[in-house]
Amino acid sequence: xxxxxxxxxxxxxxxxxxxxxxxxxxxxxxxxxxxxxxxxxxxxxxxxxxxxxxxxxxxxxxxxxxxxxxxxxxxxxxxxxxxxxxxxxxxxxxxxxxxxxxxxxxxxxxxxxxxxxxxxxxxxxxxxxxxxxxxxxxxxxxxxxxxxxxxxxxxxxxxxxxxxxxxxxxxxxxxxxxxxxxxxxxxxxxxxxxxxxxxxxxxxxxxxxxxxxxxxxxxxxxxxxxxxxxxxxxxxxxxxxxxxxxxxxxxxxxxxxxxxxxxxxxxxxxxxxxxxxxxxxxxxxxxxxxxxxxxxxxxxxxxxxxxxxxxxxxxxxxxxxxxxxxxxxxxxxxxxxxxxxxxxxxxxxxxxxxxxxxxxxxxxxxxxxxxxxxxxxxxxxxxxxxxxxxxxxxxxxxxxxxxxxxxxxxxxxxxxxxxxxxxxxxxxxxxxxxxxxxxxxxxxxxxxxxxxxxxxxxxxxxxxxxxxxxxxxxxxxxxxxxxxxxxxxxxxxxxxxxxxxxxxxxxxxxxxxxxxxxxxx
Numbered sequence: 001x002x003x004x005x006x007x008x009x010x011x012x013x014x015x016x017x018x019x020x021x022x023x024x025x026x027x028x029x030x031x032x033x034x035x036x037x038x039x040x041x042x043x044x045x046x047x048x049x050x051x052x053x054x055x056x057x058x059x060x061x062x063x064x065x066x067x068x069x070x071x072x073x074x075x076x077x078x079x080x081x082x083x084x085x086x087x088x089x090x091x092x093x094x095x096x097x098x099x100x101x102x103x104x105x106x107x108x109x110x111x112x113x114x115x116x117x118x119x120x121x122x123x124x125x126x127x128x129x130x131x132x133x134x135x136x137x138x139x140x141x142x143x144x145x146x147x148x149x150x151x152x153x154x155x156x157x158x159x160x161x162x163x164x165x166x167x168x169x170x171x172x173x174x175x176x177x178x179x180x181x182x183x184x185x186x187x188x189x190x191x192x193x194x195x196x197x198x199x200x201x202x203x204x205x206x207x208x209x210x211x212x213x214x215x216x217x218x219x220x221x222x223x224x225x226x227x228x229x230x231x232x233x234x235x236x237x238x239x240x241x242x243x244x245x246x247x248x249x250x251x252x253x254x255x256x257x258x259x260x261x262x263x264x265x266x267x268x269x270x271x272x273x274x275x276x277x278x279x280x281x282x283x284x285x286x287x288x289x290x291x292x293x294x295x296x297x298x299x300x301x302x303x304x305x306x307x308x309x310x311x312x313x314x315x316x317x318x319x320x321x322x323x324x325x326x327x328x329x330x331x332x333x334x335x336x337x338x339x340x341x342x343x344x345x346x347x348x349x350x351x352x353x354x355x356x357x358x359x360x361x362x363x364x365x366x367x368x369x370x371x372x373x374x375x376x377x378x379x380x381x382x383x384x385x386x387x388x389x390x391x392x393x394x395x396x397x398x399x400x401x402x403x404x405x406x407x408x409x410x411x412x413x414x415x416x417x418x419x420x421x422x423x424x425x426x427x428x429x430x431x432x433x434x435x436x437x438x439x440x441x442x443x444x445x446x447x448x449x450x451x452x453x454x455x456x457x458x459x460x461x462x463x464x465x466x467x468x469x470x471x472x473x474x475x476x477x478x479x480x481x482x483x484x485x486x487x488x489x490x491x492x493x494x495x496x497x498x499x500x501x502x503x504x505x506x507x508x509x510x511x512x513x514x515x516x517x518x519x520x521x
Contacts, residue, residue, distance in 0.1 A: 025199045026152075028198050029153070029199075030133075030152065031156075032129055033157060035187040037130070040065075040161075041160055041164025042165075042167065042171075042184075043064060044065065047061055049172055049177045050115070053176070055111075060116075061112055062230075065119075067120040069226055069422065071122075071123030071127060072123045072418070074223045076222070076411050077222070078215060079132055079135070079407055079408075081215075083135060083407040087201060087202045088135060088202055089195065090201075091128070095129050096191060098124055099125035102118050102120075102125065103122050103184050105122075106118040106119060107179075131411045134153070134410045138398060147333040147337045151331070152329070153387075158382075161322075163319065168315075169315055210265070211263060211265050211266055213259050214256065214266050214267040214268060217252050217253075221249050221256055224245045224248045225245070229422045230422065230426070232430070266408075267411075268408075268411075272405060272409050272412060278409060280501065281413070282412070285413070286420035287493055287494045287497075289417045290490045291424075291488065291491035294486075295359075297425050298432070298483055298487070300314050306364050306473060306476060317371070320376050321372075321376050321379035322379065327380075328380050329383045329387050332348070332385070332387060332388050336388040341392045341498070342498050344388055345384070347381075348380075348381045351380060352378055352381030352385065356378060356488040357488040357492075359481070360481045360482065364474065392501065397409040428483050431483050431486055434479075436475050437475075437479075439478040440472060
């Protein structure tokens, strides 16, 4: 494949845009991504309020989150086909429209069933926005602008989850939970208008046949695995339901790999993973996602359950980390083109790994300043490494395979990272619960008879309940600290993977020269 062939697809789109038009179009995509991610992050804090207002149960109302996640995971594989079939502009407007309609219905939900159904419908559009927006960035931006543009795009993807809990707390306190959805609708409508006006229609592609078997298998695999991971802790990992779902997910994956081999219209293009840079990129970014989700999941639990901060205070404590992450992402986009992926990611991953490891020293007496400092440095590390890891894999597909495969690569990498994040939360929940129970038992056994008598004389008739409360608090703190320690393991595992990006550097140069010689001749 010649260099001309590789760059033919993006050239048709980028050459027709001026620099100003290109950046305006880019910011419309960032806005659409931001509102989709923000809406999902707003809901987590509102679960208790939704349970009370709708007269539901905690288990049932959790489907507001689970249903959206399942719908998002199931629909992602269709991204590549629809992008080629109707064009990325129409497809992005369609995805945002579905998301907006579903969100608007959520605002007027009359019971828990209607809210869950509307969230599932919104997830069918919201799940497409992330991979599709990444694809559009690669289609409309010039090659030398990709690193910086992806860094800016990452601000929307990473900053929205950070400000979501704080904003959600204020909206619930000042208004009610319906404004969590109402606030997102005008932003989404504005994003649709901007995309309609600023993004030009791409050249029409040759129609391809829809891969029905591949889509059904990928949807079954993603749906059953996500459901099992979401409900494993509550239903029991050894229960028939969870084991059965994992069994279906495994064999769906096996059949998917078998069916998709050699297909030109595959919804999940297995051949993309023959490119070693893309494969390393997906594996490494999935590990980083797992480590990052550990902090996203565990930090609020520690602040609210152990140190008794409110939801709004918790969001404010975690906000500096998000700011640091957002500031580092465009800087990383600039640096990756100058110094390369290896030194940048090694530095960023080292910061992230070491700071996550330090969080295993958390106690109920940990100071707010120390916690915020560690989280800020950790956020800087994540900002330096996460987006460059995604960029290097997508660049490898665009340059070494085919620019037309970028949408398929974006869908595959986003799906795998989503599964990795869900798997991380499931694993960390299981570990935290078990370690907390173990520490509670050990602490209770260490209380001697003389110690019990002293507590009884000091605390009076309430000594037993007070002692059990202190034991539970200390045990939960140790369980969270142990889980932070384990969440640093996938981050440390990423460090040696970075060296693999330089293993075939010379070979890559020889291929480029070989491809360009006939064109020059």
